[in-house]
Amino acid sequence: MSDEIQEIEESPTGEYAAIAERYKAGEELTDEELDTIADVAVSVLRDLLSFFDARESPIDEYEGDEGELILDVTAPDLAVLIGRHGRTLESLQTIFSLLVSRKLGFRYPVAVDVEGYKSRRHDKVISMAHSAASRAVRQHSTVSLPPMSAYERRLVHIALRDNDRVDTHSEGAEPERRVVITLV
Incomplete structure (x- = not known):
């Protein structure tokens, strides 16, 4: 197993327990808490992108229509991440969501897009x-x-x-x- 993925899996979730509790209770998260979630998500995405020699690709962050965080990787030559009919991107999304949820200790809606494909x-x-x-x-x-x-x-x-x-x-x-x- 690679060091990047092993590091993600061994990351403590206790540090995000307060955010998880507030989110699960339906409370609105502060900008600082949302930034923390975004930082975790970007870190996980960069680790995954490193397998495609794209770790340093620009990542735009924005809020989606339903309040989800959207991370859009904007670099040329990343069609391999989209795949035929977006199937590779769907798989990347699944793995990414699992890793982010595991690291945070709760599931927060974060979507990955590549060059605005989704x-x-x-x-x-x-x-x-x-x-x-x-x-x-x-x-x-x-x-x-x-x-x-x-x-x-x-x-x-x-x-x-x-x-x-x-x-x-x-x-x-x-x-x-x-x-x-x-x-x-």
């Missing part, structure tokens, strides 16, 4: 959902979207939940699971 994909999936819904209404038919990750399917369901002219549900088995849009 943001662009989010917008594309929402647009695709609205377009497919319009097509279902216009053609009085059912429209099946291409296979998507669970996260992307959730985006479609959320994007169309207020559209009273269509209904959505998911069909199929992973990795071919897709959203089907039907006329109400």
Whole structure:
């Protein structure tokens, strides 16, 4: 096991116990506590990036629409971190989330993005959902979207939940699971 990952795994969680307690109680965290969480997350991400010779890549921090911390790695030639259809990025996110949670001692929503890929994909999936819904209404038919990750399917369901002219549900088995849009 590498020294970086071993160091992450052996890190004490006691130092973050007060933050964990306040967060779990639903209290609003102070800017200093949020900075501490961000520092831990950036440290873990840099350790993971070191395996791709990208440890010193710039990382932009910002708050997402649902209050999550988003870390966007902004360096050229990091397509390897995104992978085909974002699958490598999904795997990186899973490992990253586990390591951050373990180090903090609680789960705080932190997302990793690379060159804004997730943001662009989010917008594309929402647009695709609205377009497919319009097509279902216009053609009085059912429209099946291409296979998507669970996260992307959730985006479609959320994007169309207020559209009273269509209904959505998911069909199929992973990795071919897709959203089907039907006329109400």
